[in-house]
Amino acid sequence: MKRWIKVLCISMTLALSACTPTPKIDETANHTIRIGTEQFTASLDSALEWNGWFTVRYGIGETLFKVEDNMEITPWLVSNAENIDTQTWKLTLRENIKFSDGTTMDAKSVVDNLHHVAQENARAAFLKDAEYEIDGNTITIKTVKPRATLLSDLSDPMFTILNLNSKEDRATMPIGTGPYMVKIFTADQEIVLEPNINYWNGAPKLDEITVTKMLEKETAILALKNHELDAYTEMNSEGIKQLKDTDEFDIHMIPSSRVYSVYMNTETFSDVSLRKAIAKAIDKESIASYLLDGTMTATDGPFTSDSEYALPSSDETSYNQAEAKQILESLGYIDTDGDGYVEKDGQNISLTIAYYKRLSQEAIATELQSALKKIGIHSELQLHEGTKYLENKEYDLGFYSMVTMPTGDPAYYLNALLSEG
Numbered sequence: 001m002k003r004w005i006k007v008l009c010i011s012m013t014l015a016l017s018a019c020t021p022t023p024k025i026d027e028t029a030n031h032t033i034r035i036g037t038e039q040f041t042a043s044l045d046s047a048l049e050w051n052g053w054f055t056v057r058y059g060i061g062e063t064l065f066k067v068e069d070n071m072e073i074t075p076w077l078v079s080n081a082e083n084i085d086t087q088t089w090k091l092t093l094r095e096n097i098k099f100s101d102g103t104t105m106d107a108k109s110v111v112d113n114l115h116h117v118a119q120e121n122a123r124a125a126f127l128k129d130a131e132y133e134i135d136g137n138t139i140t141i142k143t144v145k146p147r148a149t150l151l152s153d154l155s156d157p158m159f160t161i162l163n164l165n166s167k168e169d170r171a172t173m174p175i176g177t178g179p180y181m182v183k184i185f186t187a188d189q190e191i192v193l194e195p196n197i198n199y200w201n202g203a204p205k206l207d208e209i210t211v212t213k214m215l216e217k218e219t220a221i222l223a224l225k226n227h228e229l230d231a232y233t234e235m236n237s238e239g240i241k242q243l244k245d246t247d248e249f250d251i252h253m254i255p256s257s258r259v260y261s262v263y264m265n266t267e268t269f270s271d272v273s274l275r276k277a278i279a280k281a282i283d284k285e286s287i288a289s290y291l292l293d294g295t296m297t298a299t300d301g302p303f304t305s306d307s308e309y310a311l312p313s314s315d316e317t318s319y320n321q322a323e324a325k326q327i328l329e330s331l332g333y334i335d336t337d338g339d340g341y342v343e344k345d346g347q348n349i350s351l352t353i354a355y356y357k358r359l360s361q362e363a364i365a366t367e368l369q370s371a372l373k374k375i376g377i378h379s380e381l382q383l384h385e386g387t388k389y390l391e392n393k394e395y396d397l398g399f400y401s402m403v404t405m406p407t408g409d410p411a412y413y414l415n416a417l418l419s420e421g
Contacts, residue, residue, distance in 0.1 A: 032208040036220045036232040038359075040213035042187045043171040047113075047120040052157030058193055058211065059204075060100075061160035061176030064091065064110070065151050069255065071307065071408040073151050077105070077161055077177065086146035091139045099163040100181040100196040107134045113161050114141075121158050152407040179204040189213055224249065236359045237292040253295070257304055257405040260296070260364065268351070268396045277327040278397075279317040281375045287367055292360055302404045302413050309410045324375045335376055342376035351379040354395035356386055361399055368397070 039054075046052035046061055055061045066076040075081065080092040097105045111132045118127035126147060133140040143150065153159075163175040172185045177200065180193040190212045195204035214220045214232070217239045223229040224243070235243070235251075243249045269275045284298035297304070301311030328334075333342040333349065341348045351372065355365040365381055372379045382395070389395045404413040 030207040031205065032210070033206055033230045034228070035209065035211045036214035036223060036229045037211055038213075038215055038234040040188055040211075044174045044182070044185065044191075045170040046160035046162060046174065046176075047117045047158060047170075049121070050158075052160045055160050055174055055176065056157040056178070058191060058209075059178040059180035060174055060182060060193070061157075061162060061178050063155050063157060063159050063161065065155040067152075067155050067406075067408040071257075071405060073155055073408050076155075077110075081151055084140070086148070087144075088140060088142045089150055091141065093137045093139070094200070095137060097177055097200045098198040099166075099175045099177055100198055101163060101166060101175045102198050103163055103165075103175075105161060105163075105177055107137060107139050109163065109165075110161055111139060112164050114159065116164060117158055123156070124153075124158060126153070149407070149409050149411045152409040152411070155407045180206075180209060183208070234359060237295045237363070238360070240295060241293055255304070255306075256403065257307070258401060258403045259299065259302055259304065260361065260399065260401045261302070262368065263390065263395075263398045263400060265393055265396050265398065267393065271331065273327055273331055276316060277324045277331075277375065278372070278377075280320045280324040280327070281371045281377075282368060283319040283321075283371065285319065287364060291363060291367055295360070302417075303410060304404075307405065309405075321374060328375060328377075333376070340373070340376065341378045349377045351377060351396040352382050352394075353379050353397045353399075354382045354384055354389040355399035356384045358401055361401065365399060 041051055041054040043049075043051050044055050044058075044060065046055040052061070056063065062076050064075070064077045065073050065081075068074055075094075077094055077097060078091045079094045082090040082092075084090055093105070093107060093110065099105055111134060114127055114130070114132070117124045118130070126143065126145070127141075129144045131142040133142075141150070147153070160174075161177060162170060164170075166175040168175055172187070173182050175181070177196075179196055179199045179201070181196045182191065183194040184190070184192040190210065193209040193211070195207065212229075214223070214229075217236055220229065220232040220235070221239055221242055224232060225248075232239075240251055244251050264275055264278065269278070288294070288296045288298045299305040299310060300313050300317065303309040303311070328342055332344045334344075335342045337343070343349070353365050353369055355361050362383075369379050369381055379397070382389075387398075387400055390398050390400060402413075402416070404410070406412055
């Protein structure tokens with residue numbers, strides 16, 4: 001079982017910065033938009049790994065269900081869902097939905113997709129031996145074990161419904177039911193999208209969309225100011241500060257269930273009182289409000305504070321620098337040589353704070369280092385390419401960021417971090 005102890009959680013609010021539209025629009029002109037983004041993909045094959053997030057994000061494909069802003073699960077490509085028993089659901093598909101190549105999305109094509117994803121993606125293994133019954137436009141799904149979260153599960157973008165019979169390469173030219181289709185795709189660099197004339201839910205509003213991978217925020221800001229980009233997603237707090245004080249740009253904040261967490265290595269922090277002292281040294285509210293300029297909010301667990309699954313605030317871990325120092329002193333950690341750092345049995349505490357680059361994670365790590373110094377604990381920052389340090393136990397305090405409720409249900413997070421393997 002994975003035993004990472006969560007001590008700091010800050011829920012993430014994603015930001016989209018975009019140029020202010022001009023007051024008058026030429027209705028005869030082409031309507032195009034150029035978007036820069038930090039995250040991109042090498043493949044659009046939605047069944048594999050996490051590619052489906054991009055396939056849906058770009059408007060290429062859709063799932064049977066979707067998660068609304070309030071985390072409610074609602075039908076998307078289905079019109080109705082009926083729970084028959086603990087293992088059985090009956091789904092009725094919307095009628096007259098076509099893939100972007102003009103072929104009809106029917107019940108068989110949906111079942112083929114569910115079979116395909118179950119074979120290709122380990123996260124869909126719960127459907128491997130499921131039984132399906134097709135009756136016209138309805139599908140009855142019977143899972144091997146009770147699956148109360150099935151509708152939430154089917155909102156995961158890995159279950160994007162594609163035309164699996166298309167001769168096009170799904171990695172570069174997937175054929176979906178979304179409002180847009182691929183015109184040009186360059187792996188891990190850029191995608192150009194054009195309208196799907198067969199879209200079932202109204203005519204797409206844009207003639208062309210270009211999404212370009214752009215990691216450096218300063219480059220993105222310059223491109224926005226030079227009108228080389230119309231929008232940039234996932235802007236960090238520093239970039240937002242630069243852009244929000246001018247009327248040239250609109251800043252849109254979209255709530256997310258992405259949580260930034262710091263895990264404690266239990267080999268280092270075997271004493272629960274020491275873990276408590278570390279927790280009390282961290283002023284999450286100030287980090288969120290001032291350092292990150294309100295682009296994040298503090299929370300006391302893996303789920304955002306406005307979620308019905310949020311943990312209640314606890315005095316046990318709430319910020320109190322004086323109490324943190326008292327706890328350390330009670331454990332025998334005292335600054336005896338006046339160097340500003342506490343020691344026990346003649347040795348200072350020296351911790352490693354491991355992190356990887358993602359939005360404002362470096363700024364949070366630096367603030368964490370400063371907070372520890374204020375209670376007399378020395379620490380060093382270690383920048384990594386990825387998150388292998390967590391698996392390899394190469395950290396004392398380790399950062400990790402994840403979307404804890406991607407399908408609107410906490411079961412995803414609990415399965416990901418608490419299950420065997």
